[in-house]
Amino acid sequence: MELSLIFQIISTSAVLLGILFGILNLRNFQKMRKREAAILMLNSFQTTEFVRGLLVVFSLPDRVGRDEIESLPKEDYLAFYVLLGTWERLGILVYHHEIPLELVEEAFSGAILTCWEKLQAFILQFRADVKREAGFEWFQWLVERIQERGQTAAVPPAYIAHKEWKEKSEYL
Numbered sequence: 001m002e003l004s005l006i007f008q009i010i011s012t013s014a015v016l017l018g019i020l021f022g023i024l025n026l027r028n029f030q031k032m033r034k035r036e037a038a039i040l041m042l043n044s045f046q047t048t049e050f051v052r053g054l055l056v057v058f059s060l061p062d063r064v065g066r067d068e069i070e071s072l073p074k075e076d077y078l079a080f081y082v083l084l085g086t087w088e089r090l091g092i093l094v095y096h097h098e099i100p101l102e103l104v105e106e107a108f109s110g111a112i113l114t115c116w117e118k119l120q121a122f123i124l125q126f127r128a129d130v131k132r133e134a135g136f137e138w139f140q141w142l143v144e145r146i147q148e149r150g151q152t153a154a155v156p157p158a159y160i161a162h163k164e165w166k167e168k169s170e171y172l
Helices: 003-044 048-059 066-070 074-095 101-130 137-152
Strands: none
Touching: 048 074, 048 101, 066 074, 066 101, 074 101, 074 137, 101 137
């Protein structure tokens, strides 16, 4: 075998290894980015306004209308819209595959579905008032995705489904 052929084989192998290494690094970067997005999402729910908005909505009767929302105290009214804006942004992030739907479902499906139950009439009324179907569209989209997944897989609560969970030694 000629020396030049050996160098070509080595050169080609080095290029292929470099490409493989680059692909693996890119995959790792994408996983890290998604993990960071998930952490940011979870942290965004730890604001006073969000929690206040959630408490306000949970205290409302089912199928609440515009009059009840507009009669809320100013701080509660603002927190209510912070909550709706958060659900809206969360729907967009899931749609663009920045945050996995499964993570959102595990963390917030109960709160999201309860909010939709209580606020659907208000949202439909809001859309009619502003003559725009896009009002809180991503919140509704997110609810519908969660509902679809719920119909196909009845998931037990985490304390039942994962009671045999053990910590991985790689984190120790």
